[in-house]
Amino acid sequence: MNIEAMSLMELAPFAAGLVFTGLIAGILAGLLGVGGGIVIVPVLYHVFTLLGIDEGVRMHLAVGTSLGTIILVSIRSVRAHAQKGVVDWQMLRDWALPVLAGVVLGTGVAAWVSGDALTGVFATIALVVAANLAFGKESWRLGSQLPSKAVQYPVAAAIGGLSALMGIGGGTFGVTFMTLYGKNPREAVATSAGLGVLIAVPAMIGFVWAGWNDPRLPPFSIGYVNLIGLALIMPLSILAAPWGATIAHAISHKALIRAFALFLALTSLQMFYRLFG
Template sequence: MPIESMSLIELAPFAAGLVVTGLVAGVLAGLLGVGGGIVIVPVLYHVFTLLGIDEAVRMHLAVGTSLGTIILTSIRSVRAHAKRGAVDWALLRSWALPILVGVVSGTLIAAWVSGDVLTAVFATIALLVAANLAFGKESWRLGTQLPGMPAQYSVAGVIGVLSALMGIGGGTFAVSFMTLYGKDAREAVATSSGLGVLIAAPAVIGFVWAGWNDPALPPFSLGYVNLVGMALIAPLSVLAAPWGAALAHAISQKALIRAFAFFLVLTSFQMFYRLFG
């Protein structure tokens, strides 16, 4: 039976899958200090696969729904960091325009390419992120201060493009870039949390437009953004994050980081297998 014709009772597994996504994403965010799409997109991808969501829209829907949740969680996160005075607002303002240009470009690309291309992009970069998590060292530096504005604008634009294509808030890239140039890790994380709104808000508009009236979408979807997913994942991930933070104090952080890297590698390999297997 097509998912769009299911009754509310028959849609219960879909809602349950989204609940699990929110809880898993929150726990992993609290455990590892990561969050946003780098957790939500692969979990959603697995859930949508199990639920039989049409493969033609599966990855677009995972990316768009993830971006929708990032709007909500990023606002909460940046406000919390701002209260501690850790956000570099001048940097955020200077990056806003190139980020926006990159996001618009990335969203237009996502609207044009197939789900297979989005899957390949995510799988490839997930491997790189996993390698950085597993083997990267905090002592690695490319300089003691951020490079000049032309270089920063270029990097911000690329972050916007890749974040829109992957359904992430940009922190995965921005934190690495800032810390490689000597930025304090806490300030880098705090400032990067503000990128989520700059990236997700315009990208969500684009994903709604790109998927408007696609017949393969599940119920309660506005284009490639599922409203049930937004309603369940964002608050549950916020709720579950403290649970993961509490576990982080009881379990080896290095082992957890390697475990998450392993999860990303498995997800990447599974995505590649579905593409080329």
């Protein structure tokens, strides 16, 4: 699929699919208090599948585009949390280099592996996240305070690497790690928003480089980042998030979390089926 070969009529379904992605991502983020790639990547993957994007670049494009959308959202989020004084800036400074090292490694792996391998990574970790959401308990603790830097730094690097591979902002892993060691959930969420900026900017640049001039990419793509996706998903997800938040007040939070866990699990299983079915 390339821009020279496409008419406006052929481009319209592609844009419509991205509009749908932005709206669904925003609603789910507002409903569940989650955001970034853990919502956007699977929705984009399904949309790209329906639109017939080449299977060899489908997952790379979903991950790279997701990383691009995370940047603005993470900046807005961390600024809002900073105004309330709940961001642990010292922790972000301590984690910056390990996270960056992990992102560089993760992006390098993503550039080297096939689309099937990248899909397998996302599907595997998404299934683990789904199980944690479905069966995990807020009371679970590994300690009352964060472990030593000798433990934190490898964890930070792993969070950066896995997040780059999955196209997410790190909140899924960061919040879990911090709360398991007794950090206040609000501080954990706020600090993880800062991780999103540290992860998404270099990872997106890496995905642009990795996919540069790939002939299988859809129109208006710079490497594995689709500019139409950025232009449509970011504002629409921000617009739709309050709609989801409104719905969330009328529905059991536990039921919502389990529903999202089911969504992730089904997405993961569908990806596995496409890989091995």
